[in-house]
Amino acid sequence: MNYLDIGCRALLTAVFATAAIGKMRPGGFAGFVASLAPIRWIGAAARRPAAVATVAAEAAAILLLWIPGTALAGYLLAVGALAVFTATLVIGLRQGTTLRCRCFGYDAGPVRPHHVARNLGLGVVAVLGLAAAATTTMATDPAGWAIAILVGAVAGLVTIRWDDLAFVLSSPTR
Secondary structure, X not given: OXXXXXXXXXXXXXXXXXXHHHHHOOOHHHHHHHHOOOOOOOOHHHHHHHHHHHHHHHHHHXXXXXXXXXXXXXXXXXXXXXXXXXXXXXXXXXXXXXXXXXOOOOOOOEOOHXXXXXXXXXXXXXXXXXXHHHHOOXXXXXXXXXXXXXXXXXXXXXXXXXXXXXXXXXXXXX
16 A cells, blocks of 8 residues: 555645745745845846746646656656755855745745755655655555545645744744
8 A cells, every 4th residue: 555655745745836836926936036046056047947947847746746657757856856956955055145945935034954954854755755656556545545645735734834843943042
């Protein structure tokens, strides 16, 4: 039974859908494009195409994860996109560049190590889902599907609200 695959699909769908929709809302896309300015390897002329490619990759990953026969491609796209996102954050942090997290279309403040941890965790989910989808057959029990989707969606919600959780769990400053 492959409920791990289903849960991973649900989690990645919740995160990527929220990210893509957030970036496409009024003001969200322009803000996302502007947030790419401090990234040294993305020139001014490439910012808008890079932002379009990001949203397209997020949306395409969702579709591929759920279209029969294309889940492995969806997982591979998710792994690749998350690797690029994570590498960009790590490089920016190492260079001392102030990047703004507009992952979900709104300004969540400056990128911090917990954003890297979030992306690494999502990468692990994508790899686990890929392994599960590649090595087992699809589950057929509707109740199992419902539970796996619910667990994945709740985990996705936790991931989406990661910044709030990091704030709540951080040490108070004086």
